[in-house]
Amino acid sequence: MRYSGFKVFTEGLFGNKGWTPAWRDPAPKAAYDAIIIGGGGHGLSTAYYLAKNHGLRNIAVLEKGYLGSGNIGRNTTIVRANYFLPGNSEFYSHSMKLWEGLEGELNYNVMHSQRGLINLFHSDGQRDAFARRGNMMINQGDDAILLDREGVRDLLPYLDFENTRFPIYGGLLHPRGGTARHDAVAWGYARGADQLGVDLIQNCEVTGIDVENGKVVGVQTTRGAIKSAKVGIVVAGRSSQVAAMAGMRLPIESHILQAFVTEGLKPVIDHVISFGMGHFYISQSDKGGLVFGGDLDFYASYASRGNLPMVEHVMEAGMTLVPMIGRAKVLRSWGGIMDMTPDGSPIIDKTAVDGLFIDCGWNYGGFKAVPASGWCMAHLMATGQSHDVARRFRLDRFRAGQILDEEGTGSQHNLH
Ligand SMILES: Cc1cc2nc3c(=O)[nH]c(=O)nc-3n(C[C@H](O)[C@H](O)[C@H](O)COP(=O)(O)OP(=O)(O)OC[C@H]3O[C@@H](n4cnc5c(N)ncnc54)[C@H](O)[C@@H]3O)c2cc1C
Numbered sequence: 001m002r003y004s005g006f007k008v009f010t011e012g013l014f015g016n017k018g019w020t021p022a023w024r025d026p027a028p029k030a031a032y033d034a035i036i037i038g039g040g041g042h043g044l045s046t047a048y049y050l051a052k053n054h055g056l057r058n059i060a061v062l063e064k065g066y067l068g069s070g071n072i073g074r075n076t077t078i079v080r081a082n083y084f085l086p087g088n089s090e091f092y093s094h095s096m097k098l099w100e101g102l103e104g105e106l107n108y109n110v111m112h113s114q115r116g117l118i119n120l121f122h123s124d125g126q127r128d129a130f131a132r133r134g135n136m137m138i139n140q141g142d143d144a145i146l147l148d149r150e151g152v153r154d155l156l157p158y159l160d161f162e163n164t165r166f167p168i169y170g171g172l173l174h175p176r177g178g179t180a181r182h183d184a185v186a187w188g189y190a191r192g193a194d195q196l197g198v199d200l201i202q203n204c205e206v207t208g209i210d211v212e213n214g215k216v217v218g219v220q221t222t223r224g225a226i227k228s229a230k231v232g233i234v235v236a237g238r239s240s241q242v243a244a245m246a247g248m249r250l251p252i253e254s255h256i257l258q259a260f261v262t263e264g265l266k267p268v269i270d271h272v273i274s275f276g277m278g279h280f281y282i283s284q285s286d287k288g289g290l291v292f293g294g295d296l297d298f299y300a301s302y303a304s305r306g307n308l309p310m311v312e313h314v315m316e317a318g319m320t321l322v323p324m325i326g327r328a329k330v331l332r333s334w335g336g337i338m339d340m341t342p343d344g345s346p347i348i349d350k351t352a353v354d355g356l357f358i359d360c361g362w363n364y365g366g367f368k369a370v371p372a373s374g375w376c377m378a379h380l381m382a383t384g385q386s387h388d389v390a391r392r393f394r395l396d397r398f399r400a401g402q403i404l405d406e407e408g409t410g411s412q413h414n415l416h
Pocket of ligand 1: 037038039040042043062063064065066068070071072073074075076077078155158204205206207234236237238242254257258259277289293334335337363364365366367368369413
């Protein structure tokens, strides 16, 4: 079924009885040409592009819960391409281009909204760093505008400009940055993959990875054994656990990141605002809720909920920057399990086991990567070669000492 405004109109006229399920609910087959473990954003986009770009049809996505039950449905929906250094910058630039055509590509409204992202700065040194970053973004083909204090005040008059600890000196505006509806992205890719013949198998937890003579031959699941000579591990926060099934120890720690949403309000915040000094960022959803978050809960955990000290910290930072939000009621908070790498950058690579691939290390920024990650992981699984824009996301870079500088702050992040 193709979705369109006309279809919505005619279905409305006839009692909405003609809609069909967006994807099938198949039983697992005994064997597939490729298996993707994990039905999050990255797993679904990988399956979609394997089928769409590389012509594979006999593919299964195995998801232990329901599609979109992981971080793809838990994030704060920010989409941006504002990286400073090679490695991440070309990858996220590619992802942004895919975002810009995504709704047409999937025939699905993912509510992509390029409302502009503003990173605030609070000192002369930070202004210099953001000016350099903005120039690099422009060189990469993306967009950036350096705003002074009055430029920020014009766009965001409700911020506290009198804050003495972190006075606002200006901001770096990334006009093509913005948001998209997170679970719609999962649903859009799921529907697209299903239409290309991919079996999306929910409530199917992978419990073992079968390896014979250094080659992957299939997986064990709660719904039986399934054979395949190509398996992709795409399980975000659970990467270390699933990789351990193939005897691998990853350079990853799993940490919790929390987020919050208020009651629905009339439109008031029409950009995404990032307050790095206070570890706080905020935007407003199309339903009206103020969506905001801050830093990680800095302890390793697999619990999908966070602790009170970080709640307090985020609320303090929010009140410091946007005092008016103190009048809004927080409706919900939640947490997601982040797959944190030492350099804050992802891994899309082969493993030492023939036919076993891994896509992980998305840290707190993997939502915006969903299109490019699937594109590059599919390229790797289909051709055996890394895609150009993901060639630095190697698993062995930590051993080889070639780490990526995600923040653009030098090799020792803690010193900046
Ligand atoms: C609070 C919060 C805010 C965030 N904000 C942003 C943001 O604004 N912008 C941004 O770019 N990123 C953001 N992120 C990060 C982003 O959400 C993640 O990096 C990204 O969603 C991870 O990839 P995924 O969608 O594939 O993960 P997931 O949706 O977690 O998918 C992994 C799937 O694997 C499944 N799985 C695990 N183990 C198994 C198994 N053994 N067998 C079968 N299936 C298994 C899980 O059930 C899950 O569905 C945020 C994350 C959180 C938690």
